[in-house]
Amino acid sequence: MRRTIAAVAFALLAAAPLRAQTQVLIVGGLGGEPKFVERFRMLGAELSGALHARFGIPDASIAWLGEDSTSRDPRYRGPSTRAAVEKQIEAIKARCAPGSQVVIIFIGHGAGTEAESRISLPGPDVTVADVKRWMDGFPQQRLAFVNLTSASGDFLPIIAAPGRVVITATKTGFERNESRFAEFFVKALSQDVADVDKDSRVSLLEAFRYAARETKRVYDNAAKLQTEHSQLDDDGSKQNTADPTGRGGQGMLARRFFLDARTAVTAAGGDAALAGLYSQKFELEVQVDSLRSRKASTPKEKYESDLEQVLIDLARKSREIRRAEGRP
C-alpha cells in the first residue's frame, strides 16, 4: 500500500516540470485611498515584471489589470473591472493547451465572508462564485489561485480542489485589516530571498512560506497581535493549511509548482549531451523527493544512509554539469 502511494507521488512529481507552460493573470483591485492605489499598482508592476524577467514568461502570457489606466507596461491590459477580468479569463482559456499552467493572482481589498466573499474592483466586485466558475473552466490545466487581498480566507474552502493550488492572505473573511502578506509574496517572486532549497527556482510553496514567515516577523517585531494568517491548500482537503511543509500532506503540489517552464532541454540550452546530464540530475532530484516524502515511515538510519548516497550522487552530477557548462 505504501509503495503504491509513493509511486503515484513519483509520477506526479516527475511529470510536472516537463510540461508546464504558464499563463498568468494579475488583478490589482480598487485601492480607495491613494496610498493603497499606489501600493497595489507597485505590487502589480513588480510582479508582472518579475514574471517576465526572472521566470521567462512571455509578455503575451502575462495579463495585468489594474487601476492605472495610463500604464505603458507591456503586460498591462487595462482597468481591472469585473468584465475585463472575465474577458482575460476567456482569452487565457482560448490560448492555453491542456497540461499548461494557469495562475490567477488578486491584489487589493477583500470583503464579506463565506459565500459572500468578494474582491473590491472598480465597478462590480468579483465574487467567490465568479472565481469558482472561472477556475472550473480549466479542467485540463494545472491551476493556482492566489488571493492576496484582505479578508480572503473564506475563498479557500470554496475554491480548493485536488490538483489546484489555492493561497489566501488571511485565514478567514473576518481578518479584514490591511494585509502585509502580499508584499512579501511578491518579494519572494521578484527578489533572491525565497529559494530555500537552492535549486535556483522559487516554487509557490517557497513563496508562500517566505511570505508567511516574514509577515509573522513584522507583527512579532512590533509586539503586535498578528491579524492575518495566510493559508495554502493544494490537495483539496482544506486541512492544516497554515504551515504546509511539502513533505507530505499540504504543499506537495505547490512545492513542484514553478512559474517558469524549465525542462532538461531548455536548461541545457539545446546541448544534447548536457540535456542528458540534466535529465539524470532531475532524476536524482526526484529520488531525493521520494526519499523525503517517505522519511516518517523509514527507519532513521536507513533514511539517512539512502539520503546521503543520493545527495552525494546529485552533488557529483551537479559538478559534472557545472564543468560541462564551464562554471566553477
Place this chain on the structure above:
Amino acid sequence: MRSLGRHRSIRYAPAFAVACAWAVLALVAVAPAARAQRAAGPQSVEEARIANAMGKYAEGTGFLERVAKTDSSWMDAQVELIRAFVIISKYDDAERLARAAVAAPGGRQALTAYGEVLATRGKYAAADSMFARAIAEHASDSLMASLNLALLAKRRGDMPRATAGFDRFIDIYNTASQTLTSREMMAVGIACRELGAGNPELFKDALKALDRAVVIDPANMEARVLLGELFLEKYNGAEAQKTLDEVLQINASNPRALVASASRLIFDGQPGADSLLLAALAVSPEFAPARVLAAHGMVDVERFADAIREAERALKVNPADADALAVLAGAKFVSGDEKGFEETKARVLAINPRDAGFFVELAEMTGRVRRYSVAADFARQAIAADPKNWKAHSVLGMNLMRLGKIPEGRASLDTAFKGDPFDVWVKNTLDLLDTFKNYDNSSTAHVNYMIEKTESAVISVYLHDLAEKAYSRFTQRYQFTPPPPIRIEVYRSHADFSVRTVGLAGLGALGVSFGTTLAFDSPAAKDAGPFNWASTVWHELAHTFTLGSTDHRIPRWLSEGLSVWEEHQARAGWGASVSPGFLEAFRTGKLVPVSRMNDGFMRPKYPDQIPFSYFQASLVCDLIVRDFGEKALMALLNEYKAGRTTDDAFQKVTGQDMAAFDKRFDTYMKQRFAGPLAAIAIPGPEYPAGMGVSEFKARADSLPGSYRAQVLAGMAFIKTNQNLEAIRMLERAHALFPLYGDNDSPAVMLAKLYGESGDKAKAIAMLKVVALSDESAFDANVQLGTLLAAANDSAGAMDALERAVFVNPFPADVHKSLAALAAARGDHARHVREREALVALDPVDKAAALFDLAVAYRSAGDEMKARRTVLRALEDAPNFERAQDLLLAIVDGRKP
C-alpha cells in the same frame, strides 16, 4: 482546562449586587440617627447600637453604660455593651458586665454574649456551659449559642459534634428562613462556610445567608465583614475589598474590617497593610487578629523576635488563640528555637489533637521564608490530621512544585482543586502545568532545563554553558554541592512565570530561585521589558548556593546582596549599579540601615526602594570583603546555617554589633561615592518652565560642581541643536559622575553626540561607560561592537556583542557579526556557538545557516558534525552548490 466554581462569576454577582444595594440603604438608614447623635448623642439602645456600628464607640458605650438597671431596655443595653467592649479590647469590663448581667433577672438573654466573651479569652469550658445554658433556658439568641457550641467543638477537634452542629443550620434555614433575625441568618452563613470544606457548593449558600443577614439588618457590621472575609478566603481580593470598603465607609474604625482589608492588601501584594493594622490597634489595642497579622509581617521580614512578641501579646488575651499559637510556633521554629516550638506545638495539640490548620499555618510560614522542604513536611502533617483540609493539599502541591517535584506537586494540586475549586492559585498553576507539554526538556551535567519549544534551541546554546559555569564557580566559592538536579524553567510569557512563582499574574520580578528549582522570564517575555537574562540566571543560581549552604536560613537581604555581588564578580557591567537616584536616597536617609535591610525588600516605602535595596545589599558585601575579606562572607553564611541571628552573626564575624556596622556602612558609602555625592548634593535654584538655554548655561557655569546643572544645560543645548555646547556641559557632568551610564546619563547623550560628529574614539569611550553601567543596554552594546569591529578591536567587539546577546539573543545580525569575528580570530568554539545560534533561530534560509554551521564545525576539526550538518542543509536544499561542494570535499577526504 479548568473553570473556577460557577458561582464566582454567576451567583456571586447578584449576591454582591444585593450587598451593594443594602450598603446604600444602610447609609440612608443610619444617616438620620447620625444627625440626631450630632445634636445629642444616642437616645436609645438602638441608636447606641448604630453609633457603635458607625465606630462612635465612646458615644455608643457611654449611652449604654448610663441605661438604668430599672429601664426595660437594660438587658439589651448590657448585651450590646458587652459586644462593644469586646470590639474595643475592654475584655475585663466585658467579662465583668456579662457576669453581672447573667446574674440579673432575665439574665438568660446575656448568656450567649457572656459565652462569647469567655471564648474570646480562651475559657472554652466556661463558654461551653454558657452556650448550653442559653439553649436550655431558651434565650432569644439560642441559635447563636448553638453555632458557638459547634465552633468550640471544632476548635477542640471534635469534628463529628461540630459538623452535626453546623448541619442543623441547613434545616433551620430551609424551614424558617423568613423568620430568622439578622444574627441568626449570619449564624446560618457561618455554619455553611464551615461545612464548605466538605462541600464547596455550600460556600455559595454561606454568601447567600450572609447577604440576607445584611438585608435584614444593614447595621450588622459583623455579617458584612464576614462577607468580605469569605470573599478573601475564596481568593477574590477585588470583591473582598469592595465589601470591606462598604463597611469602612460606614465605620472607618471597625477593627475586624481593617484587619481584613490589611489581609486583602497583603493577598494582592499591595502596600499599606501596616497603616491599616495600626488603625485597627488604635481602636482595639489587644485585638488578637491584628497582633497575629502583625506577627506574620514580622516573620516575612525575618524579625522573628518581634513576631514572637506580637504573638505573645495576642495570647495574653486568649492563651488558646489558635492563630496566635500557630504564628508563635512558626516564629519560634524559623528562628531556630526548637524547644520553644515543641512547647507551643504541645499547647496547640492539647487543645485540638487534630489541628490541621496549625500545620497549614506552619507550612505557609516556612514556605514564605524559603524553607520549602520543611513546608512540604508540615503540609503533609496537616493532611495526616485532616485529609479534607484542601489548603494543606494546595500548600503541599505548591511547595513540591518549588522543590522541582512536578508530578507529585501536580497530584496534590489536583486533589486540592477537586476539594476547593475556588483556589485561583491552584487553578492557575494547574492551567500552567497543562502547558508544560509545549516545553522542551534538556539537561547538562548538573542542571535540567525546561524551555518553551519555540525558543529552546537558541536559548539553550547559551544557557547550558552559562549555568554550568555558574555551577562550577559557586560550588567552589561556597564549598557546597546542591542536591541534584538543579531545575531551570524559562517562561516565554511573564504571566506564566508569575503564576509559576506566586500562583498569580503580576509579579514584578524576572527570576526566582526556590533553592534548586529556578524560574525565569525568557528574553522574549516582552511584557517584562528589556533585561539581562544571563545576569538574571547568574543571580538566581547564586541563590541556590547561598540558600542551600545555609539550610535556607540566610536572610533574604543577604542572599540578594550576594547574588548581585556575584553578578558584579562574573562580568563587568552585570548587576545593579550606582545612580543619582540611589545616592540621593542615601544622602536623604531613605536607605534602610543594614540592620533592617529586609524592610527595604519586604516593606518598601517608595517604588524604587526594592531596586535600591538590591544594590545596597551588594555594597554591604563589597564592604565586608574590603574590610574582613571574602572569607568573612562565607563565615557569615556558616553562622546563619548554625541558626544565629543577624546580630549574633555579624558580631561574631566582624566583631561589631549591628549599630556599629550601620555606622561603618554609612562611612563606606560616603568614602566610596564621595565625588558623585558631592555633585548631586549641590543645591541649584529652581528651574521654572520656559527657561532659555542661556539661563541654563549661566547656572551651569555658576555651579560647576553641580551634576544636575550641567546635565540640564547640556539637554537644553541639545534641544536647540547646539551640539558643541551640549558636549561641553555633558562632559563636565560626566566628569562629576563618571560611573553613571543609564538611559538619562551624560554618557548616553555624549555617545550620540560624538557619533553624530564622527568622533568614533570618544563615542566608543562613552558607549563603554553605558555598556558597563546599564546591563540591559542592547543598542549601546551593538553600536559599541560595530564601532570596535571597525576599529579592529575584535576582542572588544565580541565582548560588546555578547553582552547584547545576553539582553536579546534573537536578532540574527548580532550572531552573524559574532560568528564572523570569531571565525576571523580563529576562535572555533565561539564560531560554532554563533552558527548554532543562527540555525536555532530557524531562519527562512535554513539551508544556508546549516551550511555555515557545517563550515564552522569543519574549521573546528569536527568532520563528523560537519558531514551530518551539511547533509541536513542538502536535505532542505538538494541543489545548494556550495553545500554540495562541501559534502564532496568531506566525502573525498579533502582538507578544509
